[in-house]
Amino acid sequence: MLSMRGIGKSFLGVRVLSGVDLDAGAGEVHAVVGENGAGKSTLMKILAGVHAPDEGGIEIGGTAVAFRHPLDAQRAGVAIIYQEFNLLPERDVAENVFLGREPVRRGLVDRAAMESETARLLGELGETSFGPRDRVGRLSVAQQQVVEIVKALSVEARIVVMDEPTASLAEHEVELLYTLVRRLQERGIAVLYISHRLREVFDLAQRVTVLKDGVKVATLPIAEVDRSRLVGLMVGRALDGYYPPRARPEDVGEVLLSVTGGGNDRLHGIDLDLRAGQITGVAGLQGSGRTELAKALFGAEPFTTGRMTPLRPRTVREAIAAGIGLVTEDRKAEGLALRQSAGDNALLAARAAGRRTGRVRELLQRVRLAPPDPEREVGYLSGGNQQKVVLAKWLTMAPRVLIFDEPTRGVDVGAKAAIHDLVRELARDGMAVLMISSELPELIGMSDRIVVLREGRVAGTLPAGASEEAVMHLAAGEAAA
Incomplete structure (x- = not known):
């Protein structure tokens, strides 16, 4: 579904990415991990059309693409869900889902079509706690995340990037996210999952790519790596005991x-x-x-x-x-x-x-x-x-x-x-x-x-x-x- 090859990027002469390769198959959850500053966000913004790469190329579904604007990436089937949601709290769910691409009938916004399609997508995700007419500002963080996923589905995304999706979720809400990710997999969507929480990486991902200082360190099947090795690859050294000794x-x-x-x-x-x-x-x-x-x-x-x-x-x-x-x-x-x-x-x-x-x-x-x-x-x-x-x-x-x-x-x-x-x-x-x-x-x-x-x-x-x-x-x- 996705192939990124030799991606390089510099800002003001500072090298941020160097020759990075990344791919993801249909229905795969591919985790991307690394310390802050490793280049994860820049790589995802290149995929989302926010930045253009200085070197390298991208293929989606076997077709070469070159994005000059985030709308180009969206039309190619790329959706990115940032840690800070891009939602308008004073608008309802349907309005947020179709923001900027509202269906029109006889010269007017077709509210009935917006609400019907939003309800259908919510139903596909098994979401029954809120509906298309609920105001987004009154929803919980977990429910707002569902809205972001519905937005991605509504543009028929083939690749969904999730950036720290559980950062603002309580423990019991994480299980809901797991369910949603698995439903995306069932639809054949490639999911790029960025998280500092390693338990989620091991729970959800089939493969993991490690970035450090703008360079790809490794891509490994999750079954072939344990927590200690993964941490060592991320920080470039072994961490002696993940937690310090407790008090006596x-x-x-x-x-x-x-x-x-x-x-x-x-x-x-x-x-x-x-x-x-x-x-x-x-x-x-x-x-x-x-x-x-x-x-x-x-x-x-x-x-x-x-x-x-x-x-x-x-x-x-x-x-x-x-x-x-x-x-x-x-x-x-x-x-x-x-x-x-x-x-x-x-x-x-x-x-x-x-x-x-x-x-x-x-x-x-x-x-x-x-x-x-x-x-x-x-x-x-x-x-x-x-x-x-x-x-x-x-x-x-x-x-x-x-x-x-x-x-x-x-x-x-x-x-x-x-x-x-x-x-x-x-x-x-x-x-x-x-x-x-x-x-x-x-x-x-x-x-x-x-x-x-x-x-x-x-x-x-x-x-x-x-x-x-x-x-x-x-x-x-x-x-x-």
């Missing part, structure tokens, strides 16, 4: 934060102790109260009932003054000033608290920012480096308790390993860490114990090394087998 009992110290019967509009009867030297993981389905718990501890949506010691913060300022920090789920919207430098961002919390620090470069080196340049504008950094700047921002405050909400979302495997090491290092230095993650392997690999939330309550606490099945049984309210 003697490493765990005093209780630094305690909640008894904590509650508000969304949380009920929360009992929680965070200890020095310990990483406490928080699991739960979407809507279980994970992010609400983080915000309550941080004073953004404070507890209104119960006790919290040493202080029950009513505001974010009070929480920061009490030594509590929060690395938010959405670093771009809530954690960073993207137009400011890495150094200015690292000082945001300290300046807000009226503190002075001259250790900015030292802190950026400690969080392994690459390169540790305080003058670099944060908006131009990779996701992993942006997350490291957020972490540096809190280290200027020397917090006693640090909360991580989805600490490695949208971060490549090399940066993930660095962030995991930093989190464990902070715990070893005596900090109490609360870590929320939708990635169960990450949560289990990093946590010294796991608190599972369900419907705003603590459903149970599991020891280090608990199985994914045990976590999901508690999260879903099922009795363990």
